[in-house]
Amino acid sequence: MATYIILSRVSPTAFQEPKDFTKLAKSVAEHIKKDCPEVRWKHSFATLGRFDVVDIVESENPHQVAKAAMIIRAYGKSETETMSATPWEDFLKIVAT
Numbered sequence: 001m002a003t004y005i006i007l008s009r010v011s012p013t014a015f016q017e018p019k020d021f022t023k024l025a026k027s028v029a030e031h032i033k034k035d036c037p038e039v040r041w042k043h044s045f046a047t048l049g050r051f052d053v054v055d056i057v058e059s060e061n062p063h064q065v066a067k068a069a070m071i072i073r074a075y076g077k078s079e080t081e082t083m084s085a086t087p088w089e090d091f092l093k094i095v096a097t
Helices: 019-037 062-076 088-096
Strands: 002-010 040-046 051-058 076-086
Touching: 002 040, 002 062, 019 062, 051 062
Parallel strands: none
Antiparallel strands: 002 051, 002 076, 040 051
16 A cells, blocks of 8 residues: 655635634545545644644555545645655665665
8 A cells, every 4th residue: 555645734714713723624534534435544743844734644546645635725725745655664675676
């Protein structure tokens, strides 16, 4: 199963009160669960810096990951950047051959 990292920056106009972010996140998660059944969420992290959220997901279908990122953009009122990721040990084996 391929691993992807979705980096998100939430728009300053996405919510009025910090507590409202919980509702926004729940709505996004529900849409992704319904519309992207081939995407398995592994981890989510709130971060400080250029991005607000880092999500680690797995899927055999990159189109489903792209759809999940678009759902984050639309319903989460966010900008996203998505990257494929290779586990470090696997990467070392690739470059050693």
